[in-house]
Amino acid sequence: xxxxxxxxxxxxxxxxxxxxxxxxxxxxxxxxxxxxxxxxxxxxxxxxxxxxxxxxxxxxxxxxxxxxxxxxxxxxxxxxxxxxxxxxxxxxxxxxxxxxxxxxxxxxxxxxxxxxxxxxxxxxxxxxxxxxxxxxxxxxxxxxxxxxxxxxxxxxxxxxxxxxxxxxxxxxxxxxxxxxxxxxxxxxxxxxxxxxxxxxxxxxxxxxxxxxxxxxxxxxxxxxxxxxxxxxxxxxxxxxxxxxxxxxxxxxxxxxxxxxxxxxxxxx
Amino acid sequence: xxxxxxxxxxxxxxxxxxxxxxxxxxxxxxxxxxxxxxxxxxxxxxxxxxxxxxxxxxxxxxxxxxxxxxxxxxxxxxxxxxxxxxxxxxxxxxxxxxxxxxxxxxxxxxxxxxxxxxxxxxxxxxxxxxxxxxxxxxxxxxxxxxxxxxxxxxxxxxxxxxxxxxxxxxxxxxxxxxxxxxxxxxxxxxxxxxxxxxxxxxxxxxxxxxxxxxxxxxxxxxxxxxxxxxxxxxxxxxxxxxxxxxxxxxxxxx
Numbered sequence: 416x417x418x419x420x421x422x423x424x425x426x427x428x429x430x431x432x433x434x435x436x437x438x439x440x441x442x443x444x445x446x447x448x449x450x451x452x453x454x455x456x457x458x459x460x461x462x463x464x465x466x467x468x469x470x471x472x473x474x475x476x477x478x479x480x481x482x483x484x485x486x487x488x489x490x491x492x493x494x495x496x497x498x499x500x501x502x503x504x505x506x507x508x509x510x511x512x513x514x515x516x517x518x519x520x521x522x523x524x525x526x527x528x529x530x531x532x533x534x535x536x537x538x539x540x541x542x543x544x545x546x547x548x549x550x551x552x553x554x555x556x557x558x559x560x561x562x563x564x565x566x567x568x569x570x571x572x573x574x575x576x577x578x579x580x581x582x583x584x585x586x587x588x589x590x591x592x593x594x595x596x597x598x599x600x601x602x603x604x605x606x607x608x609x610x611x612x613x614x615x616x617x618x619x620x621x622x623x624x625x626x627x628x629x630x631x632x633x634x635x636x637x638x639x640x641x642x643x644x645x646x647x648x649x650x651x652x653x654x655x656x657x658x659x660x661x662x663x664x665x666x667x668x669x670x671x672x673x674x675x676x677x678x679x680x681x682x683x
Numbered sequence: 684x685x686x687x688x689x690x691x692x693x694x695x696x697x698x699x700x701x702x703x704x705x706x707x708x709x710x711x712x713x714x715x716x717x718x719x720x721x722x723x724x725x726x727x728x729x730x731x732x733x734x735x736x737x738x739x740x741x742x743x744x745x746x747x748x749x750x751x752x753x754x755x756x757x758x759x760x761x762x763x764x765x766x767x768x769x770x771x772x773x774x775x776x777x778x779x780x781x782x783x784x785x786x787x788x789x790x791x792x793x794x795x796x797x798x799x800x801x802x803x804x805x806x807x808x809x810x811x812x813x814x815x816x817x818x819x820x821x822x823x824x825x826x827x828x829x830x831x832x833x834x835x836x837x838x839x840x841x842x843x844x845x846x847x848x849x850x851x852x853x854x855x856x857x858x859x860x861x862x863x864x865x866x867x868x869x870x871x872x873x874x875x876x877x878x879x880x881x882x883x884x885x886x887x888x889x890x891x892x893x894x895x896x897x898x899x900x901x902x903x904x905x906x907x908x909x910x911x912x913x914x915x916x917x918x919x920x921x922x923x924x925x926x927x928x929x930x931x932x933x934x935x936x937x
Contacts, residue, residue: 513931520933524822563822563937577933581824585772588828 421594424493424517425575426618426656427605428625428644429486431666433612436484440466443607444488447576449564451548463542465489465573466604473665483666486613488604489540489573490647490655491519493637500653501532501541509570517618517656518575528568537648538655541572575615576602597623618656629658645670736871740864745851746811747804748796752849757786762838762846774827777813780804814854816865817842817882824937834894843879884935891930 444466445452456462471483492499497512499519505511509525510532512518533541547567550558558564561578565571583600587593597616605615616623618631630640636654639645644658645667661667758764765778783805790801804811819825830836838846855864867873868881875881878890 509932511932513933515931516933518931518933520931520936522822522932522936524820524936525932561937574933578824578937581826581933581937582772585826585828586770587772588826588832589768589770589772591832593833 421619422514422517423620424618424656425580425600425615426491426517426625426629426631426658427488427575427602428614428628428658428660430612430614431483431485431659431661432663433610434468434484434486434608435610435612436468436470437609438468439607439609440486440604440613441468443603444573447559447562447603448574449548449558449562450571451544451550451565453546461545463544463571465540465542465571471666471669481663481665483661483663483669485659486604487538487540487647488602488657489519489575490538490653490657491517491575492653492655493517494654495636495652500535500537504531504535506531516577516580518577518580519572520577521570521572521574523563523565523569523571526569528570530570532570537651537653541570543570544568579603625658628660631658643667648672732871739858740855741858743814743854743856745814745854747800747851749851750794750796750849751846755846766838768828768832772828777815780808780810783811814856814863816854816863818863819866819882820860820862822936824933824935840878841882843877887935891935 441464444450445464448465450463450465452463453461466486466488469485469487471485473479473481475481492501493512494500494503497514499512502510502512502519506529507525507527509522509527511520513520528543530541530543533539533543544565544567548564559578561582579602580595580600583595584593586599587595597620600615602613602615605613614624614628616625618626618629618637619633620626628641629644631637632640636652637656638649639658641660643660643662645661646655646658647670648655649671659667659670754765755761765775765782767775769775783800787797787801787805790798800811803809830841831838856862857864857867866882868875868883870880873881873883875886878886
């Protein structure tokens with residue numbers, strides 16, 4: 416049984432010019448993925464947010480002061496041939512890189528909570544469950560059966576709503592094919608964004624919007640060829656699959672670490 | 684002198700007799716140790732292999748004793764007549780009452796189980812609380828669609844010859860984990876003869892590893908990071924074929 420299926424590379428493009436920082440993506444993500452919330456969500460050492468919106472400022476005073484919101488899911492780094500920073504440090508093989516979908520998985524029942532991956536992740540995309548989730552009365556019935564809830568002592572993170580991929584593939588199998596259309600698999604945050612700032616699809620498929628917008632240069636580690644596109648901490652070589660768009664130069668520069676006076680133009 | 688010699692001989696004899704009785708006593712105590720050892724060994728084996736499994740699994744009866752043979756004979760499409768795929772790709776699993784009602788709106792035969800079913804569930808509109816032998820733990824993602832439709836795996840491969848059963852067997856639930864005994868398997872040592880004897884991760888992995896041995900070729904784009912030093916040569920062509928050696932975790936987990 417020899418099957419020729421093109422390897423997918425699911426990724427995201429987030430247009431920061433469109434993002435209003437409303438946080439709908441965060442709320443949609445928590446509801447979709449059974450993410451536990453705490454009584455005191457202001458304690459950021461304890462709270463878990465697979466998708467988190469950060470606020471950036473250019474540090475200038477009025478009238479030049481500007482702000483920008485950056486939604487940050489897991490970047491699903493490909494690194495060099497699947498050697499994502501978190502994947503290569505996991506001693507339990509509880510997280511791995513799928514070459515078929517390009518998604519970095521996290522198996523909660525396999526994780527034993529050493530948190531090496533959290534230390535390795537430069538994006539703070541991974542969170543540790545310090546406590547068992549406590550749901551308000553009756554809320555357990557509203558949990559999604561497609562995502563297994565996590566227990567105390569394990570690490571969790573954004574999965575690009577992988578269960579939606581699984582369900583979409585099920586439908587495809589019953590219909591007798593193995594390829595998904597662009598709209599058949601979309602993440603929860605993508606669909607929730609009222610501004611349409613988040614776009615999701617296969618970066619290997621030239622027909623998908625993500626590929627057309629970010630124009631990833633596969634010969635150069637997926638670097639975007641769109642001059643307005645950038646990736647967070649590009650210079651680390653993590654090869655992330657989440658691209659950001661911004662027409663503002665200071666935002667694009669904020670996506671990476673530069674020492675003062677380093678190459679005034681930067682890479683972009 | 685002679686009397687003295689006699690005495691000394693006597694003492695020697697006495698010593699010899701006391702020595703021999705001492706040996707016999709020693710042998711006797713070893714025997715007791717051996718007996719206790721054997722009793723202990725047999726006892727702990729009996730507890731471990733027989734009593735503990737009995738205690739570990741609770742025995743539950745299905746609400747209705749179901750006869751597969753009669754039903755398979757009555758329907759046209761075999762297993763899929765009742766255990767079918769929905770349009771969205773999900774698998775129906777154990778049928779809901781609505782499907783049973785299609786035929787069983789009223790009592791059709793003479794089986795007291797059917798009469799009970801119609802009276803207690805159909806008439807009142809209550810779903811039957813079937814106990815599912817093959818229910819997997821929450822962390823498992825299993826797609827019937829890919830196994831049955833794409834992999835062409837028979838129902839029997841995992842579920843055994845359940846279609847040939849005339850009675851519902853006892854459902855055994857692990858008191859510690861709450862999982863069905865079918866997951867671990869009937870054999871407490873974890874030995875299996877047939878593919879359907881167990882439903883553990885090992886059993887999934889066994890088959891997945893076998894099927895991965897048949898090369899699954901995936902066309903990928905070469906995406907070396909050209910500005911980083913590389914320990915190996917870049918692939919020359921733009922289309923390379925790689926053999927995926929293992930499945931990603933998310934294939935079977937959620």
